Amino acid sequence: MFIILLSSVSSAIACDYCQKGFADKLIENTSGSIHEAELLSLMRASGSTPNASQAMPITNTLQTNTLQVDKKVSKLDADKLSEKSSDKNLDEKSPFLKSPKETLPPTSYVEPGTKADKKITITMTEGETFIGNGVTYKGFLIDGKIPGPTLIVDEGDVVEFTVDNKGTVPHGVSIHAAYTQTSKYFGKIPPGEKRTHLFRSVYPGVYMYHCAPGGHAIPMHVLLGQYGMMVVRPKNEKYKMEEVLGKKPDVELYLLQHELYDSGKAATEGNALYTMFNGKLFRYVESPVMVRPGDFVRIYFLNVGPNNISTFHIVGILWDYAYWQGSSRPENTFIGGQTALAGPSDSWILDFRIPEDEGAYLMLTHAVGPASRGAIGILKAEKNATRTPQILADGPSYTAEEMKSYISKAARRISPHEPGSEQLKNPWRLPAGETKANVLIQGNSYYPSVIEVPVGTTVEWTNEDVFTFFDGEFAGIHNVVGIQGPDQYASGMLGHAEKFSHTFTKVGEYTYMCTPHPYMRGIVRVVDKKI
Numbered sequence: 137m138f139i140i141l142l143s144s145v146s147s148a149i150a151c152d153y154c155q156k157g158f159a160d161k162l163i164e165n166t167s168g169s170i171h172e173a174e175l176l177s178l179m180r181a182s183g184s185t186p187n188a189s190q191a192m193p194i195t196n197t198l199q200t201n202t203l204q205v206d207k208k209v210s211k212l213d214a215d216k217l218s219e220k221s222s223d224k225n226l227d228e229k230s231p232f233l234k235s236p237k238e239t240l241p242p243t244s245y246v247e248p249g250t251k252a253d254k255k256i257t258i259t260m261t262e263g264e265t266f267i268g269n270g271v272t273y274k275g276f277l278i279d280g281k282i283p284g285p286t287l288i289v290d291e292g293d294v295v296e297f298t299v300d301n302k303g304t305v306p307h308g309v310s311i312h313a314a315y316t317q318t319s320k321y322f323g324k325i326p327p328g329e330k331r332t333h334l335f336r337s338v339y340p341g342v343y344m345y346h347c348a349p350g351g352h353a354i355p356m357h358v359l360l361g362q363y364g365m366m367v368v369r370p371k372n373e374k375y376k377m378e379e380v381l382g383k384k385p386d387v388e389l390y391l392l393q394h395e396l397y398d399s400g401k402a403a404t405e406g407n408a409l410y411t412m413f414n415g416k417l418f419r420y421v422e423s424p425v426m427v428r429p430g431d432f433v434r435i436y437f438l439n440v441g442p443n444n445i446s447t448f449h450i451v452g453i454l455w456d457y458a459y460w461q462g463s464s465r466p467e468n469t470f471i472g473g474q475t476a477l478a479g480p481s482d483s484w485i486l487d488f489r490i491p492e493d494e495g496a497y498l499m500l501t502h503a504v505g506p507a508s509r510g511a512i513g514i515l516k517a518e519k520n521a522t523r524t525p526q527i528l529a530d531g532p533s534y535t536a537e538e539m540k541s542y543i544s545k546a547a548r549r550i551s552p553h554e555p556g557s558e559q560l561k562n563p564w565r566l567p568a569g570e571t572k573a574n575v576l577i578q579g580n581s582y583y584p585s586v587i588e589v590p591v592g593t594t595v596e597w598t599n600e601d602v603f604t605f606f607d608g609e610f611a612g613i614h615n616v617v618g619i620q621g622p623d624q625y626a627s628g629m630l631g632h633a634e635k636f637s638h639t640f641t642k643v644g645e646y647t648y649m650c651t652p653h654p655y656m657r658g659i660v661r662v663v664d665k666k667i
């Protein structure tokens with residue numbers, strides 16, 4: 137039965153699980169685990185073109201409840217809320233609405249068919265980009281870059297948001313600026329399909345958006361680089377600094393801090409290999425942000441993480457005003473301060489002046505480890521500087537020709553879910569005297585992803601992914617299927633803590649993959665004992 141499975145796998149690696157025949161053949165190769173049963177039922181339900189509404193055999197009752205709440209809230213609009221808030225009875229009952237003047241905005245829910253003020257489309261793919269210092273990174277991209285595009289809308293805008301999945305695995309989106317359900321519309325978009333949904337921008341601020349194909353795949357696609365910044369600008373209210381100075385900023389810098397990892401194990405454990413601003417190591421050291429003494433500078437700061445905190449600081453600058461989460465409300469405005477503390481997905485708007493003398497101001501996270509791994513930039517003050525008034529948080533994008541050149545010259549090619557170029561700790565070699573090697577399946581990758589063992593060694597794979605709930609790119613369930621090498625082998629589907637082992641009796645290089653997650657690859661290099 138392994139041979140039947142293997143012939144199916146090697147014929148079409150890109151999206152095997154989309155093929156109905158593949159799911160049927162998988163049934164012949166069962167381990168009998170509960171996880172495998174879940175995966176098989178998911179495959180049967182989704183067929184070759186799964187979508188969010190039909191592919192939900194792992195039921196989430198919470199989502200059903202939320203839908204009911206949505207409907208109730210949708211009946212409220214700003215005027216009705218305003219009337220209610222001036223109602224004396226409500227004031228007495230509510231712990232929040234103490235002032236008759238206090239109102240709440242509507243939520244982001246809008247009826248289908250509402251006319252949009254802004255239209256946004258983002259495109260999801262898997263691919264490789266250049267992150268500086270001679271390093272390329274192969275992960276998941278939005279509009280061909282990491283981070284994805286900076287999305288800017290105004291308070292009150294009805295936004296028509298479209299996600300176009302041009303990749304080979306399911307993608308989706310979670311929009312933190314939306315105060316309503318988005319997961320059920322954008323939760324799991326099959327390869328080659330698009331989804332569109334409307335929402336209203338209600339609270340001004342600086343927000344994260346990220347890929348969210350459901351369940352275990354949400355953290356995985358975030359760890360792999362699919363995220364970006366979305367800004368909602370206030371409509372009537374002004375940020376305090378604009379009131380005080382009577383002008384708009386001279387320079388606006390949208391600054392997104394994020395980290396990248398060399399393996400799924402490192403990613404799920406938070407051991408970042410690189411940390412950077414806007415997609416490139418030391419991007420604004422190489423090309424400083426130019427300002428003039430006396431300028432009013434605004435930084436839209438978002439720490440995406442996805443694991444580490446940031447204490448953003450500029451050497452020689454104090455914030456005149458810092459606005460929590462980018463909110464323009466006076467209650468969320470702080471005066472003075474040396475750092476902006478931001479956990480993953482936290483944000484600030486930071487307003488300050490450039491002092492009178494010329495010079496360089498270092499921008500960094502004062503968590504010094506991450507800073508030394510790439511999260512440092514320079515604001516350079518010169519009297520006659522040529523300024524760029526608005527610098528967005530988009531990662532750099534490259535032409536196919538440029539990428540070809542970067543790849544050919546790369547000192548290192550990082551890929552958290554496959555070997556890539558020879559990695560930092562790889563190939564891992566079996567210590568002398570040992571006859572068994574262990575490979576972990578963690579964070580949608582094999583670790584170590586390349587191992588070198590003497591002929592006759594038994595390799596045991598253990599699935600260390602824990603998150604097997606909810607629908608979405610087949611959760612944290614994995615397998616091991618040989619696709620190249622002198623010998624053939626394939627495991628059943630492995631749930632959390634389940635194992636598979638195979639003894640390698642022939643010298644050679646063996647490449648294997650995970651069929652539910654076809655981008656996951658590993659290598660076993662079997663060498664003669666005498667070598």
Ligand SMILES: [Cu+2]
Nearest residue numbers: 307308347357
């Ligand atoms: Cu994705």
